[in-house]
Amino acid sequence: MNAFGKYWAFARIAATEAAAERATLYGRALFFAVILGVFSALWRAVAEAGMPLAARHQDMVWYLAITEWILLSAPLRHLEIQEQVRRGDVAYQLPRPVSFPRATLAQCLGMLLVQAPILGVVAFGSAYAFTGTLPSPKALLFVVPFGLLAAAVLAELYVALGLLSFWISDATPLYWVASKLMFILGGLMLPLELYPRWLQIVAACTPFPSLLAGPGSFVLHEPGDLALSLGLSLGFWALALFGLVELLFRRAVLALQVGGG
């Protein structure tokens, strides 16, 4: 079996497992729809007081639909990696003729391919139901590929967090920190242009705006102007995180060998 075939098999199995765990996915979908409902009401109230940026209140609901779609679609693999490390299961996987981090990434992509379309339909349906408007077809054309790429990069970030559990017993606090940074610096609920200038500068130095606010902004601004810079930024962070994950795993394997497993 060639390298692609091996990792494709990992992706396929993970996709089948994700499809079987419907209750979790439906729960996420329900929560997603409620969040959009709440924010639709919130932005209507904001519009009454005067929109703080050059966008309609309906566009803000679509913005949130996109950022939440990316966030909820990305598989939270760090918990499973942590359990594998804790149980010592990683040691069994070392002699296999596959790279553990790449197999994990393939699993994430497999899960993403199941979760993203379902949550995408929920995002689209709910946002349309709450706003009665649609973004331009051009914006949607940009949102889908960039959103999927952003969710894949986010999944790789979670893999990196999971691998840190080789050194710290519980990586959950790191996940909490990352999710809070995503909330604030990623512009999960508010576009970054509403933030104070200093916070925008801090956010620009992190991967978070490219993951959420970037794809979300396609419904607020002309997509053509943003696509190139966002594509480059996402590509950079994808490569950086891929390299980081490989490096972390190599260091972890060394630590395992030194420590005797």
Next chain:
Amino acid sequence: MSFGNFKFVWALFTTNLKSVTALRGSFLLSMIFMALNNATFLVFWWVLFGRVGGLRGWQGPEVLLLFGVSAAGFGIMAAVAGGALHLSRFIDEGALEPLLTQPKPTLLYALGCRSQASGFGDFLSGIAFIALSGYLRWSTVPLVIFGVLASAVIFTATCVLLFSLAFWLHRTHTLSRQLLDITITFSLYPEPLFGGGLRLVLFTVIPAGFVGYLPASLVRTASVADAALLGFGCLAYGWLALRVFRSGLSRYSSGSRFGIFG
């Protein structure tokens, strides 16, 4: 509830407290991160109110008060009756069986047998938000205490109702948790955002009105009607939770599980 049961709840709480604080680092980390988690949410309002003066009569202090009451109420529930968040797992795994033979009420035992360290973080950050809102004054202290305790009681009753779904449907933990998250989500946003029909839902099917808006309104206006309605809400949701749990328990069947519970 008899005095004996109060003593029992206190004993469970102090035992749990010793248990969760045994790993001091982990306890502090959970507490601090939960407080930070809550503070993060306020960044949204800080940015929004920095750009928009107010929303339908609500400004920063009102949102802080609402968030504080909900967080403190949820925190008390998670710290004192943390078992409520695990009830569906107890039911699915047959873990209620050892409790059925205990001399104390099964529900009381199930609720009090767990304490979430993050609940202490929720409670402390909630109180801090109430203080920051400017509504915590000597004259409002009794109202804040009553409001937060009522919120905790209704949160507990809501958890019992939602997590008791496992008596009828199996493997419902995720679904119940998501339904609870929906209640929490609604309770953190100003009530005037929502229209008439939805507002009715928020005071009935989803008790978001009783865990957040009403206690916050009581602190702000010191209204006797709000206090009476909140007291009624506690009794009604508490009664309903008890009925549903008892009804579920009557159909609970053994899993032939052998183990030690505690």
